[in-house]
Amino acid sequence: MSNKDLQVLRNEIDAIDVKLLELLSERGKLAQEIGKVKQVSGVKRFDPVREREVLDKIAENNEGPFDTPTMKHVFKTIFKACLDLQEADERKTLLVSRKAKSQNTVVDVKGVKFGNGEQNFIMGPCAVESIEQVRAVASAMKEQGIKLMRGGAFKPRTSPYDFQGLGVEGLEILRTVADEYDLAVISEIVNPADVEVALEYVDVIQVGARNMQNFELLKAVGKVNKPVLLKRGLSATIDEFVHAAEYIIAQGNDQIILCERGIRTYEKATRNTLDISAVPILKKETHLPVVVDVTHSTGRKDLLLPTAKAALAIGADAVMAEVHPDPAVALSDSAQQMDIPQFNEFINELKEFKNKLA
Numbered sequence: 205m206s207n208k209d210l211q212v213l214r215n216e217i218d219a220i221d222v223k224l225l226e227l228l229s230e231r232g233k234l235a236q237e238i239g240k241v242k243q244v245s246g247v248k249r250f251d252p253v254r255e256r257e258v259l260d261k262i263a264e265n266n267e268g269p270f271d272t273p274t275m276k277h278v279f280k281t282i283f284k285a286c287l288d289l290q291e292a293d294e295r296k297t298l299l300v301s302r303k304a305k306s307q308n309t310v311v312d313v314k315g316v317k318f319g320n321g322e323q324n325f326i327m328g329p330c331a332v333e334s335i336e337q338v339r340a341v342a343s344a345m346k347e348q349g350i351k352l353m354r355g356g357a358f359k360p361r362t363s364p365y366d367f368q369g370l371g372v373e374g375l376e377i378l379r380t381v382a383d384e385y386d387l388a389v390i391s392e393i394v395n396p397a398d399v400e401v402a403l404e405y406v407d408v409i410q411v412g413a414r415n416m417q418n419f420e421l422l423k424a425v426g427k428v429n430k431p432v433l434l435k436r437g438l439s440a441t442i443d444e445f446v447h448a449a450e451y452i453i454a455q456g457n458d459q460i461i462l463c464e465r466g467i468r469t470y471e472k473a474t475r476n477t478l479d480i481s482a483v484p485i486l487k488k489e490t491h492l493p494v495v496v497d498v499t500h501s502t503g504r505k506d507l508l509l510p511t512a513k514a515a516l517a518i519g520a521d522a523v524m525a526e527v528h529p530d531p532a533v534a535l536s537d538s539a540q541q542m543d544i545p546q547f548n549e550f551i552n553e554l555k556e557f558k559n560k561l562a
């Protein structure tokens with residue numbers, strides 16, 4: 205065979221490849237259409253009975269030179285690619301996804317913006333215990349120019365015998381002190397029935413890690429006109445986390461801030477394992493701002509500063525940490541809250557670090 209013959213044959217193959225590509229693309233588009241029909245009717249994407257029928261037809265029509273197992277193998281690869289297309293389409297339709305909206309959602313909390321490139325701090329006590337306690341923290345925050353104060357009024361604790369929070373009285377304290385110091389307030393709500401009352405007191409409603417898949421709560425906060433900070437569940441995958449946010453946005457509220465707070469792993473050196481890579485993944489996959497809670501992820505005061513630096517370096521929109529005027533007597537999370545001098549040192553170091561990053 206001359207070089208010329210080889211070239212002629214290869215030209216024919218090239219032409220066939222172009223046709224195959226066209227046909228496969230056409231097949232892919234039909235699979236996408238089928239995917240949409242399945243999504244609307246709630247039918248599973250994977251249909252082994254249908255795949256078996258297609259394979260039987262391939263076997264029936266196969267005249268060689270490829271043997272039937274080889275052709276079946278090729279078609280199984282095509283089925284898989286078609287299924288992947290259907291799945292990618294479903295992801296694309298998520299309202300929280302970058303594909304649905306390419307620009308960042310910017311959540312504005314009393315002038316503090318999340319998602320516009322600023323890197324903020326959310327600080328405050330684990331639980332609201334008294335007005336004096338909250339005032340001491342608020343005054344230190346004000347001096348540092350930090351506007352967003354967290355504080356738990358409803359505390360979902362592991363043990364029912366631990367301090368459960370002051371409830372609405374706690375929200376009242378937070379609001380009173382926040383107004384005195386011109387701060388904004390973020391507090392957790394655990395019961396859908398309390399969302400309405402919380403609107404009067406808080407600037408951001410927090411949905412805690414233990415409630416990340418409390419779908420009725422997610423729907424309830426999705427119906428109100430108030431920013432929501434959604435924490436990642438203790439054992440939630442990123443995909444489950446994103447779908448939890450979708451529950452909120454699907455009801456109309458797109459003012460959502462995601463919060464990575466560590467996940468449960470076999471590692472015992474920290475309270476949870478901070479999944480730092482979740483930050484860029486969430487920022488890539490969704491258009492929502494992402495903050496990192498260094499207190500609950502580490503459970504260790506000595507790790508607050510290095511993990512906060514990691515969070516800022518990796519692009520988190522804010523760092524969240526707990527501060528208490530006298531952590532030794534705190535009613536919850538006593539070991540991991542900073543006192544006021546430690547808080548000042550923490551913030552000063554991070555401000556310097558932010559300047560270095562800029």
Ligand SMILES: C=C(O[C@@H]1C=C(C(=O)O)C=C[C@H]1O)C(=O)O
Nearest residue numbers: 235238249250251254255283286
């Ligand atoms: C395209 C479909 O979805 C999937 C992909 C198939 C294919 O590529 O032929 C067949 C069955 C399903 O697993 C379908 O259901 O027809």
